[in-house]
Amino acid sequence: MAKAKSAFVCTECGAEYRKWQGQCSSCSEWNTLSEIRLASARPGSGSSGSGRGGYAGDLSRDVVDLSNVDLSEVPRLSSTFNEFDRVLGGGLVPGSAVLLGGNPGAGKSTLLLQTACKLAQQRRILYVTGEESLSQVAMRAHRLQLPTNGLKMLAETSVETILAVAEREKPEILVIDSIQTMHLEDISSAPGGVAQVRESAAALTRFAKQTNTVLLLVGHVTKDGTLAGPKVLEHMIDASLLLEGGADSRFRTLRGQKNRFGAVNELGVFAMLEQGLKEVKNPSAIFLSRQEEQAPGSLVMVVWEGTRPILVEVQALVDESALGNPRRVAVGVDQNRLAMLLAVLNRHGGLFTGDQDVFLNVVGGVKVLETSADLAVLLAVVSSLQNRALPKELVVFGEVGLSGEIRPVPSGQERIAEAAKHGFLRAIVPRANAPKQSPKGMEVIAVDKLSDALEAL
Secondary structure (H helix, E strand, O other), rough: OOEEEEEEEEEOOOOOOOOOOOOOOOOOOOOEEEEEEEOOOOOOHHHOOOOOOOOOOOOOOOOOHHHHHHHHHHOEEEOOHHHHHHOOOOOOOOOEEEEEEEOOOOHHHHHHHHHHHHHHOOEEEEEEEEEOOHHHHHHHHHHHOEEEEEEEEEEOHHHHHHHHHHHHHHEEEEEEOHHHEEEOOOOOOOOOOHHHHHHHHHHHHHHHHHOOOOOEEEEOOOOOEEOOOHHHHHHHHHHHEEOOOOOOOOEEEEEEEOOOOOOOEEEEEEEEOOOEEEEOOHHHHHHHHOOOOOOOOOOOOEEEEEOOEEEEEEEEEEEEOOOOOOOOEEOOOOHHHHHHHHHHHHHHHHHOOOOEEEEEEOOOEEEEEEHHHHHHHHHHHHHHHOOOOEEEEEEEEOOOOOEEEOOOOOOOOHHHHHHHOOOEEEEEHHHHHHOOOOOOOOOOEEEEEEEEEEEHH
């Protein structure tokens, strides 16, 4: 009897080792190696198409010149949500594998159930649930007032059974909720482990590619906000989406972290209502619900998310610190970048905050990942430090360098046009982003240095 072979896989980066060790040499993380059982090779398996020797018996593969590859547009399937289609890059691509992650209660199952019920009226869809019973899914669909006729349901966790049913039903879209509950019979580890998650996803993805089926996977998120399971799972799929939003917020943001068929970091905004998720067509309007009386430390900035500009409000609070080490707290912005910007403000703006606590918050729960918010963050801090409110019709964007210069940001013209559309009358922007002709009724102030921006206030 052949001896079962095993390997050790890092749950953070997916690196494999022949024996266990305390630290992963690839990502330098400690105690992240987990043992997996390797399936023994069967006689004649070399022609099955799996593994390095899988293509030895298939000599019909022809080498094709890149210039001769067909560039015809791949037909996409609409998800019935414009915001969902935007994040996907235009819709669902046949034969693609999409991973949808998020915190518990964010609305992952709700979003996919709404999409599946609406699409089932015209297309063949198989919805596989491994966490809930069929009655629970039916109760949620009834509560959301969704059309339930035509949607094929299956409560199963065995990947072999799911593939057999999918082979018989031949669905156009296959939904798996969730990948952490799936398991293969040949692997001895428990569901949710490194081996089970990786091999189950590989088997389902292989089926989707061979049958031209859209595969939608639901993934759990760990306490630190990363996708549960091995990191190699993200390399198998074509698109990785993250649904963000706390239980205390009625808005959810869908962000694309990886997409082979569209722009990355695209953002879709949904509102959680009693009837489920409803897309928000104008996100800037919900993020700009400001008070009539302008308070110090409040300022509007224009951030670029994927293919569109969004206006969000940033708030700063600067207060005298009673501690020897003042606090720097940032929500929605990188905290290390806030500390760097405060140092630039001290050196090139002449304003000292070393004895002050600085708190920063981006309204609406939006996470700003780009550097165009630098100038707005600094001016909001200055407004709170001086206890002087900024004009309500003012909008700001621009990157701040370590030498105090204001650097241009991409798509500056589109940002100014978006601000003018929402009624802003004044904008402080980098000089390289200033348009030759300002929008009607709007004053654009171009600055080169941080000192120029402070003087413009």
